[in-house]
Amino acid sequence: MSNTESRVARVSMAAIQEPVRTELDAVFGELGQIVRADFPLVDEVNQHLLRIKGKMFRPTLVLLSAQTTGQIGKRELTLGAIVELIHVATLVHDDSVDHSPLRRGQPTVNARFSHEIAVIMGDYLYSRAIEELVRLDSLEPLRIMSRVTNELTVGEMREVVAHDLLSFTQDDYEQLIHSKTASLMAGSCEVGALAGGDEYRDALERYGSCLGSAFQIADDLLDYTATESVTGKPTGQDLREHKITLPLIAALPQMDPTERQRVEDLMTDLTPATDDINAIIRIVEARGGIAAAHERAEEFAMQAETELDAVPAGRARDALRDCITYSIERRR
Numbered sequence: 001m002s003n004t005e006s007r008v009a010r011v012s013m014a015a016i017q018e019p020v021r022t023e024l025d026a027v028f029g030e031l032g033q034i035v036r037a038d039f040p041l042v043d044e045v046n047q048h049l050l051r052i053k054g055k056m057f058r059p060t061l062v063l064l065s066a067q068t069t070g071q072i073g074k075r076e077l078t079l080g081a082i083v084e085l086i087h088v089a090t091l092v093h094d095d096s097v098d099h100s101p102l103r104r105g106q107p108t109v110n111a112r113f114s115h116e117i118a119v120i121m122g123d124y125l126y127s128r129a130i131e132e133l134v135r136l137d138s139l140e141p142l143r144i145m146s147r148v149t150n151e152l153t154v155g156e157m158r159e160v161v162a163h164d165l166l167s168f169t170q171d172d173y174e175q176l177i178h179s180k181t182a183s184l185m186a187g188s189c190e191v192g193a194l195a196g197g198d199e200y201r202d203a204l205e206r207y208g209s210c211l212g213s214a215f216q217i218a219d220d221l222l223d224y225t226a227t228e229s230v231t232g233k234p235t236g237q238d239l240r241e242h243k244i245t246l247p248l249i250a251a252l253p254q255m256d257p258t259e260r261q262r263v264e265d266l267m268t269d270l271t272p273a274t275d276d277i278n279a280i281i282r283i284v285e286a287r288g289g290i291a292a293a294h295e296r297a298e299e300f301a302m303q304a305e306t307e308l309d310a311v312p313a314g315r316a317r318d319a320l321r322d323c324i325t326y327s328i329e330r331r332r
Helices: 013-035 040-051 057-069 074-098 115-136 139-160 170-196 201-225 246-254 257-268 274-286 289-308 315-329
Strands: none
Touching: 013 040, 013 057, 013 074, 013 115, 013 315, 040 115, 057 074, 057 170, 057 201, 057 315, 074 115, 074 139, 074 170, 115 139, 139 170, 170 201, 170 246, 201 246, 201 274, 201 289, 201 315, 246 257, 246 274, 246 289, 257 274, 274 289, 289 315
């Protein structure tokens, strides 16, 4: 049994954030200041985004990494706001590309305003993040986050050009989730670690990368296992949008020709029926896809655990360890 399995599941984000609660509140306040704009429409969209804010997971990683290796100062608060700004920018672009109507149960920017506004706002948020990085007048955070934003963009392109979906391999998938999710979590941990110099920077970057991969696999599993009331989007939405994720990739080789044909038919249907989507979900589960994806998420989680062994013990490291359990056990 892995360490993540042996600890109590259902770790809450509130408990994880407790060591940096005051600083996290300051990060959210700074985020509001950064996105404030004189142009009325830009400000209206920004206020909408702030109202539907998520759990601030990535800023939490910045602050906990900083607290583990050194001290949280003004720079770390700004970096926390910057990584959240970049994360929100990716979500705005993702929702526009996918034509998603909801995000966390609320209308997306493209649904409430327009796709054109969503694209422009994503660009605006990226540009504000760059401005704030430059204002820090420190090369290493700028170097790290420049690399991360490039990886995020490549990740988006990897997904767009994946036309032959049923030949998409596990390696292809893991490269995709590294770019789209793990790269920003890795960067969040790395810029936080700068508070203590370079000694623990590489270990925390690797921790964040493994954490991010485990997090994304678990998130993709929710599309097969959770209800709309939990995720804020319909079950099977990834299949509806013709996205192939690890549960399906792992199940495909075990399917008989009839089952595989059903998958191929669904992937070419522009408006797949809910019954057809539910049938594919049942096939994926029966053919071991869900179990295999859970196992791979656990493998990444154990790698993240190992990286944490190299950093100083303390309350913040314990919270980083709990982030692993939270990532793979949440909302199951």
